[in-house]
Amino acid sequence: MNKTEEMLKFIDASDYQKSDAYNIRSNGKLVDRKVSPYINIETKNDKNGINVYIKDDTKFGIVHIPVIITKSGLKDVVYNDFYIGKNANVIILAGCGIHNDLHKDSEHDGIHRFFLSENAKVKYVEKHYGEGKGSGKKTLNPVTEIYMKPNSSMTIDSSQFKGVDDTLRVTKAYLDNNTTLTINEKIFTNNSQNAKSEFLVELNGENASTKITSRSIATEDSYQEFKSNIIGNNKCYAHVSCDAIIKDNGKVLAIPEIFAKNVDANLIHEASIGKIAGDQLIKLMTLGLSKKEAEEAIIKGFLK
């Protein structure tokens, strides 16, 4: 297994060839691509990146677009746009794996824009992973912009569990009538890693709704920041939940902002930060787990 294949495995992209369409980018270059009669992928002419076109009425299409960086010192910035046709229903699997054994910093900034037509349905899964013995930093700064036409829906599952030194994750979404956006974010940081997430969601249409759930664990000397800014411009619903566990010297800052500009906007923000609850540890220890095993089980469950 070469390094690229190994990194693909870590971001759950090993079986990309089974997808209807895929685009594999490694060290800033296209290495493999497949398109289907319903899903087209084109290289952008003006800058790095691709345009992905999902035709109207595409059902159960799967697109894989992983990015791998194994060259120390490379900064790869890509602009990927996704145009989702009416009534289309697709799963888009993205993610980035960085392997850096040397001292120069490696970075991937993926700027993804999603344009959902009426009735389109998208599930977007993004997994980030870093590894390497070198002192060079592994940095990932994903930007996701989402434009949702009436009756469309999107679910984002993003996770970053290991090895990424610096992350600034920015998500912006603009929702029209009867749209639903669900975001599940899971982050684990250790060493002296930094991870920041920012969400801006504008609920512009009637009955637009969003549910954002962030589960994070900050251990050792790591730092995490969660900022959310939800604006209700219409009769709409939002539920934002930031749930963090801190260990050792881990620090988490949660900054909630909800702004209701319409009397029928119903916006909720919940945030809780704390160490692992003692009674949870005790319960698992009464089942025979050591304190360490109990802690691991609680963390694994929390990030499941």
Next chain:
Amino acid sequence: MLELQNVSVIIDNKKILDNINLKFDETKFYCITGPNGSGKSTLAKVIMGIIKPTKGKIIYNGIDITKKDINKRAQIGISFAFQQPITFKGITVFDLLNFASEKILSKKEACLILSKVGLCALEYIDRVVDNSLSGGELKRIEIASIIARNPKVAIFDEPEAGIDLWSFQNLNNIFKDLEKNNQGITIVISHQERILQIADEIILLNDGIVVKKGNINDVVDLIDNKKCCKQVNYE
């Protein structure tokens, strides 16, 4: 046999348990009762190792376990069902039963355990053990986690509380099964008269002291049923 020798617990200068001496024999069903604040839950937690005694010893099958951690006591067969079941984020009922049984259960085995506590297994097996479950459901799952351990010493802290719409007979069957299958000791903390009635021995506590040991007839006169919080009438 499980034995408590001169066990005292002092917290914030307050004596919660005062020189407790008790022996628990295999295949016997014990009920610890007494008014609120009498030290019942503390006594149970001392046996499990959740609270360490300030003074005294706990001997199990001839071995001093006073200094053993909770998980070490669990590994020698002691288990404890919490009065207020603990909730988790992300840990499912199936996960919990797997931890409890210390092996990977088949779904069928897990379902069998859940059916013993009156839960329709397929509906619950993949549910997260969190507050989306009702108090009664959580309580039954808590009891299921004890059944999964096949304990030698099973301690239940007010198991009947909150178990609505489930017959007392089922709970009783669980106690009998545990006794029969494991030849073990069952210790139940309860105020409920119907649990007192099925106990082989009742231990009546008040103010951290064992007031009386015996069967229902021996202790009934000491318990005033007319008062809602059941005061102890002893001189």
